[in-house]
Amino acid sequence: MIEHYLFLSVILFCLGILGVISRRNVFIVFMAIELMLNAANLGFVALARLHVSMDGHVLAMLVMAVAAAEAALALAVVILLHKHKGKLDTNIFSLLRG
C-alpha cells in the first residue's frame, strides 16, 4: 500500500520540478515549489503512519511552518520584483549571466 503514497509523492514532486523548470511566471514557479514541499510532506506523513512514529508528523508540521514563512518572504520579494521591472517573467532577471 505504501508504494501508492510514495508514487503519488514522487509524481507530485516531479510535477513541481517540471513547473519550476518550464514555467516563467514567478507565481507559478512559486506554486511549483510549494507543490514540491507538499510532495515531501506527503511522503513524511505516509512513512510516519507506516512506522507508527511521530517524527514524520513533526517534520511535516515543520515544513508547513517553513513554507508559510517562505511564502511571506517570497511574496514580498515578488512584489519588489514587480515594482522593479513591471513584469513577473523570470527570464527578465538574468543578471548572473556569465
Next chain:
Amino acid sequence: MLEHIISIMIFVPIAAGLGMLFLPLGRDASRVLGLAVSVIVVLLGLKLFLSFDGSTGAFEFVEQAPLAESLGISYRLGVDGISLLVLMAAALLFPMVYLLFKTRPRGYYCNLLIVQGAMIGAVCATDLVLFYIFWEVMLLPVFFMIGLYGGPKRIGATVKITIYTIAGSLLMLASIIYLGITYHAQAGEWSFDIARLSSLSLGGGVATLAFFGFMVAFAIKIPLFPFHTWLPDAYTEAPTATTFVLSAIMAKIGVYGVVRFVVPVFEENLARYALILACSGVIGMMYCGIAALAQKDFKRMLAFSSASHMGIIALGIFCMNIQALTGTLYQIVAHATSTGVIFLLLGIIEERMETRSIDDFGGVAYKAPVFAAFFAVAMLASVGLPGTSGFIGEFLIILGAVKFNPAIGVLAGTTLIIGVCYMLWLFQRVFFEKTNERTETFRDLSPIETLTILPIVVLIIAMGIFPQPFIDKIQPAARQQIVSVTPAVPAADEAVAENTLLIQARN
C-alpha cells in the same frame, strides 16, 4: 628602553600607520606625522647602531616572548652583524621620502609607515614564523601603493608582483612548516627558532624541495634571474617612494633572508647548488645590465640596473667565503644608499617634467648643478668607483668569486664594464647635451631638498673612504655563517647516520 628598542622601532611606525588610517587627518598633517615617526626611527636606529657591539657575532638587543607555546612559535627579535646594516637601511632612509614628496594622499604615507615597521620586523625576527608574518605584512602595503597610487599601467604591475610574491611566500610557508615538523621529529619538541633550526640535519629530496622553496621566495624578492620579470613593471609603475622602498630596502631583505635562513639551515644543499645559483646571479647581472642599455624609460632602465646589481650582491652569498659574504653585506647598504638616491632624484625629475622618456631630456646639468652633482655621486657609487661605497662591496664580491670559481669571478667582473655603459649613456642623455624647451625650465633642488639628500651623499663617500667601522660590526657574524657552512658537510653526514641508527633502534 634599550632592551625593547627593536620592538619600539617596529611598532611605532605600524601603530602610527594604522592610527592614521582611521584618523581624519589632512595631507599635511599625515605627512608631518609620518616624518616625525620616521625621524624617531632614525634616532632609535642611530642609537642602536652606536650601542651595537658586534665583536662576538651573537644576537644583541634580544627580545623574547611566547606567541604559541604549544607549537614553539615565539616573538623573538635580535640584531647581529648580518641584520645590522639592512636594519640601518630600513631605518635611516625613510625621512627623505616624507621630505621630498609633499603632496600625496593620506593612504600613501600610512602605507609607508606600515611597510617600514614590517620591514624592520622582518629584518630583526629570528623566529621563522614571526619572520614570515612580518614578511607578508611588508608586502601588503606595496601592493596597495602600486595599485592605488601607481602609474597608468599600475593594475597589470600589481597583478604581476602579487602573483610572484604570493607564490614565493606560499612556497616559503610550506618550507617553514617542513622545517618545524622536521625539528619536531628530530628533537622531540616544536621550535621555529633559527638558532635551533640551524642544528637540523637535513637530507633527502624533501629537504632539497624545502631549500628551493626558500630560495624561490627570496629569489623573487631579490630578484634573481629568471625571477625578475615582475620587477621592471613594478618599479616603473610604482610611485617613486614605493620604487625606492622596493629597490633600496626590500630587495635587500631578500638577500638578507638567504644569508640568515638558508645559509645556516641548508648548508649542504647550498654547497651542492652554489654553482648554479652563482651562475644565476652572474647571468642576471649581465642580462639585466644589457637590457638596461636598451630601455627608453629611465625608471625602467634603473629597474634593470637595480636588478643587475642585485645579481652581483646575491652572487656574494653563494661564493661562501668571508670576503664575498662581507662584501655582500656591505654592498647591501651601499647599494641601498646609491640606488635610493638615484630613484629619489629621478622621482623628482619625473614629477617636475611629467615624463620618463630619456629622449625628452638633455642639459639638466646646466640648469640644476646640485641635482646633477648628487646624481653623479650616486651614479659613481652605483658603478663601483673607488672612493665611494660601491667599490668596497663590489671588489670584495669579485675577489671572493675569483676564489670560488675563476670563471665566475671573471664574469662577475664584467659588471664594472656593463654598469658603466648604461649609466654613462643615461647621464649623457639626461644631464649633458643641449637643453630643450622642456628642460629649459627645470628648477634645481631647493635648499630643503638639498639638505635632505646631502647626508646620504656624504654617507656614500664616507662609506667608501672609511668602511672599516662598518665591516668591524658585520664581520664576526659573517665569519660565523661561513664557519657554519664550511666544515658542516661531513658533520651533517654523521648526524644523518646517527639519526638512522636512532630510528632503527626505535623500531
Next chain:
Amino acid sequence: MEQTTYLGFIPLLPLAGALVLGVMHVATCQGNRIAEKLYGILGCIGPVLSFILALKLFFSLKGLPAPDRFLTHEPFTWFSVGDLTVPMGFLADPLSSLMLLFVTFVGSLIHVYSIGYMAGDKNFGKFFAYLNLFLGSMLILVLGNSPLVMFVGWEGVGLCSYLLISFYSEERENVVAGNKAFIVNRIGDLGFVLGMAFLFWGIGADGFDYLSLKANAHNLTPALGITVCLLLFVGATGKSAQIPLYVWLPDAMAGPTPVSALIHAATMVTAGVYMVARFSFLYIEVPVAGTVVAWIGILTALLAAVFGMFQNDIKKILAYSTVSQLGYMFAGVGVAAYSAGIFHVFTHAFFKALLFLGAGSVILALHHQQNIWKMGGLKKKLPITYGTVLVGSLALAGCPPFAGFFSKDEILFSALATGHTGIWFIGVIVAGMTAYYTFRMFFVVFHGTPRDRHSYDHAQESPRVMTIPLIVLAIGAGFAGFLNFPAIFGGHQQVSHWLAPSLAEHHPDAGLGVEFLAIGGSVLAFVIGISIAYRKFFGGAEEPVYRGFCKFAANKFYVDELYATIIVRPYRFIGKAIRQMIEPYITDAPAQGVPWLYRMTGWVFKVVQVGYVRVYAIYMVIGLSIMSLLISQSLNL
C-alpha cells in the same frame, strides 16, 4: 723614524682644492659669478704646494742611504676582511718620488697655463675643480702603497679623464668621446681588478702592500704569475692606450687642450707604465709576460706612428704620437729595462706637455682651428710658441741631445742588448716615422705660406701666463735627458741609479759595439725621417688627397668601425632584443600565463552561466539525480 704625515697631504691638497672649487662653482654658477682670478689662484695653490712637498720628500729620500730609501705613511686601515688587509697607506720610494716630482711640476705648469687658455669660459671654476681632482687622484695612484690604493687613483684619473673629455658637454661627440674613454678604461680596469684578485689569492694573505708582496713574490706559482702579469697588463693597455684598447685616446682630444697635455700626454696615460714598473718584482719573475708586454708595446708604437703620418688634426697627430711613445715605454719595461721605460715617461712628460700646450697656443691664436692644412707660416706671428714647439719637436723626434733622444735610445739599446732584435728593429723604424710626422706637422704649421689668410691676420701670440709655462717646459724638454746621461758619453745615469732600489732590474751588459749600433740606428732614423719631411713640407704643401694604403691608414685601418661592428652593435642589438622580444614574450610568460589560465578556465565555465533561474534549477536537479544515483549505487540498493 721621520715624520711622514706630509705624504698624505700631497694628494690631499689638490683634492681639498677640488672640493672647495667644486662647491664654489656649484653654488655660484647660476647667479653672480666669482672672478676667474680667484678660481685660478685657488686652483693653483694645491698643485704648487704638492710640488713643494714632493721636493721636500725627494730631498729627505736623498738623505737616506740607497737601500733604505722608502717612507711610508698609513693613517688608517682602509678595510680588512679575513686575510685581506688594505691599509690606506702611502709609499714614497725613489720611483714614486720621481713620478711625484714631474707630475706635480708639469701639473702646476699646466694649471697656470690653463688660467690663460680657459679665460672667459663659463665653466672656468668647474674646469679647475676637475683638474685638481685629477691631480689628487694621480698622486694617490703614484703614492699608493698597495695595488688597491693605486686603483683608487687609477679609477679616479679615469673619472676625471671622462669629465674633462666631455667638458664641452653640449656637443654630443664630446660626451661620446668621454664615454668611450671611460668604458674602454673600464675594460682595462676589469683586468686590473682580476689581476689583483688572483694576486691576492696567490700571495696576498701576508699583507697586500707592495713591500709584503715583493717579499712573497717568489711564492707565486708560474701559472698564476703569468695570469696576474697579463691581467695587470690588460689594465695597463686600457689606461695607457695600447693595442687593443688604444682607440679612446685619439677621441679624447675632444677635451680642452690643457687637459690633453696634462692627462692624455704627461700623466695619466703613463700610469700603465708606472704600474708595470711598480710590479717589476712580478714581471722579472715571468719573462714571458714581459715579452708580451714588449711586443704589444712596440706594435702599438708602429701602428700609432703609421696613423700619425696621415692625420690632419694637430691634436690627433700629437695623440697618436703619444700612443706611439707609450708603446716605446712598454717595450722598455717589457724587456725588463724598467728604469729606461720610466725615464722615457719622465722626458716624455716634458716634451709632450710642451707640444700639446704649444698646439693649444696655436689653436687659441687661430680661434679653435685644429686642421693643420688651414695653418701655415705661423713662425712670425707666434715666435715664442714657434721656438718652444721646435724644442719639443726635436725632443719627440729624438734629435740628440734633446731629452727624447736619450730616453728612447736607452730603450732601444736595452731591447738590442737583451736580444730582442725584432723589437729594436721596429723601434728604429718607428723612430724614423716619428721624426717624419713630427716635422710634417711642424713645417706645415709654422713654415710655408699662410693657407688661411683671415685667421692668419688675426693670430697673435698668447699671453704671458701661457708662454712662461711653455718656456719652462722647453727648458725641461731640452735638458732633462742629461739627467740620465749614458755612461758611454761619460755620464752617470743618475736617474737609473736613483730608481734602482725600487725596481727589480738587472742591467744588461753589452759591448760598446751594441751601444754604437743602437745610437747610430736612432740617429740615422731621425735624419732620414726629418729630411723626407723637410723635402715634402718645408716649402709649403697643399692638403694631400689620400689614396690606397694612405687612405686606409688615414682612416685608422677602420679599427673603430670594426669595433663598432663586432662589439658595440651586437651589444646594442642584444639589449634591444631583450627589450622587444625576450622581456615581453619569454621571461614574462609565467606572469602572463597565470592570469591567462584563470581567464581561460572562466571562459569555459561561463558558457553554463545563462542567468535564468529555471536553468539553474535544471542543473540542481541533474546534480541531485547524479548524487542520488551514486549514493544508491554505493549502498547497493
